[in-house]
Every structure is written in structure tokens, then in C-alpha cells.
Amino acid sequence: MKRFIKYQLKDLLLSYSVYGAVMLLLLTVLVSISGMYDDINMSINGNGFSSVIFCFVAGIAIYKEHCLLAIQNSISRRDFFLCSIYSLTSLSFLCALLDLLLRGISQVTASFSNVTTNFDLGNFILLFYPEFLKKSSDAAVTAVGFILSFIICMAFAVLGLLIAGIYCRIPKKYRTLYCVLLPVVFCGVTPAVTVMVGSSSGAVSNFTEVLLNLFVSLDIMGTVSGNPFRGILAALVVSLIMGYLCYRILRKTEMA
Numbered sequence: 619m620k621r622f623i624k625y626q627l628k629d630l631l632l633s634y635s636v637y638g639a640v641m642l643l644l645l646t647v648l649v650s651i652s653g654m655y656d657d658i659n660m661s662i663n664g665n666g667f668s669s670v671i672f673c674f675v676a677g678i679a680i681y682k683e684h685c686l687l688a689i690q691n692s693i694s695r696r697d698f699f700l701c702s703i704y705s706l707t708s709l710s711f712l713c714a715l716l717d718l719l720l721r722g723i724s725q726v727t728a729s730f731s732n733v734t735t736n737f738d739l740g741n742f743i744l745l746f747y748p749e750f751l752k753k754s755s756d757a758a759v760t761a762v763g764f765i766l767s768f769i770i771c772m773a774f775a776v777l778g779l780l781i782a783g784i785y786c787r788i789p790k791k792y793r794t795l796y797c798v799l800l801p802v803v804f805c806g807v808t809p810a811v812t813v814m815v816g817s818s819s820g821a822v823s824n825f826t827e828v829l830l831n832l833f834v835s836l837d838i839m840g841t842v843s844g845n846p847f848r849g850i851l852a853a854l855v856v857s858l859i860m861g862y863l864c865y866r867i868l869r870k871t872e873m874a
Contacts, residue, residue: 622688623705626705627708629684633672634713641668641716641720645723672713673709673713674778675778676775677774677781678779679782680706681782682786685871688701695868696865703776706776707772709775711768714767714768717767718763747840750846762847766853769850769857773860776861777860779860779861779864780860783867785797787870
């Protein structure tokens with residue numbers, strides 16, 4: 619099991635090194651250009667979200683590429699799953715650290731350049747907790763932002779595992795259809811239905827309002843009370859549920 623974790627970490631760290639080098643190189647180039655030309659304002663937009671996407675893709679790849687290899691080398695499905703969780707947890711931590719590093723570099727270089735990092739994941743999520751931002755010190759805000767970045771990256775990595783697990787579980791003749799419908803449903807159908815429901819009237823509108831009021835009263839994400847730790851707990855619970863479903867699917871998957 620330890621040898622397989624090392625193999626997975628080596629594979630993931632190679633990809634992470636390339637990703638981190640690209641992000642740091644991009645920031646270096648922008649800082650250099652901004653430092654030479656005072657009248658140019660430049661920014662890195664959505665750098666934290668790129669980490670989320672990277673972890674999501676890593677979750678898909680580690681299941682799709684390593685599962686069959688583990689089974690062929692007499693590694694149990696349980697051990698493969700645990701190895702994958704350990705490896706993705708490490709990757710998510712490193713991505714959150716990179717997010718924090720890019721933010722720190724941007725703040726340090728602010729004195730001689732006009733480069734800013736917009737929508738880094740930790741700060742973006744904390745915008746939903748204005749009370750926490752007002753009452754807490756800079757150190758506390760930075761620490762909680764880092765934890766939120768790590769948890770969100772981990773949640774999307776586990777989501778990638780689950781999506782890949784479903785792909786390997788369904789019959790081969792339906793896999794192409796699955797790959798086509800998945801982005802259509804998430805990126806097309808779901809937003810369209812959300813807009814239609816939001817702009818509807820009558821019974822649908824009343825039902826939607828009841829659900830929204832229930833969600834607000836429960837304050838699952840802590841946005842009403844301004845408590846980001848509720849959001850962290852909710853993301854952890856969702857990750858655990860997805861991980862459990864992925865493990866159940868893995869136990870019944872026949873790798874060909």
C-alpha cells in the first residue's frame with residue numbers, strides 16, 4: 619500500500635509541479651511587465667478556481683488510470699480507494715497552499731507593480747461571510763480562507779473520483795452517452811431549469827420560496843450567521859457522502 623501511495627503521489631506531484639510552475643511564471647511575467655510600465659494594471663483572474671478544476675481532473679484521472687493498475691498488482695479495492703484519498707488530500711493541500719502563495723506574492727509586489735489576484739478561492743468564499751471578515755483579524759481570515767480553499771479543492775477531487783467511478787461502473791455501450799450528457803446537464807440543463815424556476819409564478823414559485831426559506835433557516839452553509847465553519851463542516855459532510863458512494867461503486871465495478 620505504501621509503495622502504491624508513493625507511485626500515486628509521484629504521478630500527481632509531477633502534474634502539480636507543471637501546474638504550479640505555469641501559475642508562478644504567469645505571475646512573474648505580469649509583475650515584470652507591470653513594474654516596467656506604471657500605467658498598466660494587470661491581474662490574475664480566477665487562479666483559485668483553476669486549482670479546483672485541477673483537483674477535479676486529478677480525481678477523474680487517478681481513478682481511471684490507477685484503478686486497473688492496482689487490481690493487476692493485487693492491491694485490494696479498499697487499499698486503492700484509501701491510497702487515492704490520501705493522495706488527493708495531499709494534492710488539495712498543495713493547491714490551497716499555492717493559492718495562498720500567489721495571494722501573498724501579489725500583496726508583496728503591490729508596492730512596485732499594479733498586479734492583483736482577483737477571485738483567489740479563499741478570499742472569494744469569505745465574501746459570503748461579511749460578519750466574520752469584520753470581526754476577525756487578518757491572520758484568522760487568512761487561516762480560514764486557506765482551510766476553505768483546501769476543503770473545496772478536496773470536495774471537487776472526490777467529485778471527480780465519483781464521476782469516474784460511475785463511468786467505469788456503467789456498461790461500455792452507455793459510456794459515450796454518459797460523457798456527452800454529463801456536461802450538458804450540469805452546464806446547460808441545470809442553469810436553464812434554475813432560471814425558469816426562479817422566474818416562474820404560481821405554485822412553482824411558492825414551492826421554491828418555501829424551499830429557500832427552509833434552506834436559509836437551517837443556515838447549513840453558515841452564510842446567515844456569518845460562520846464559515848458551518849460551510850467547512852457542510853463541505854466535509856458532502857465529501858464524505860460522495861466518498862462513500864464512490865467506494866460502494868468501486869466494490870461492484872468490474873475492470874476490463
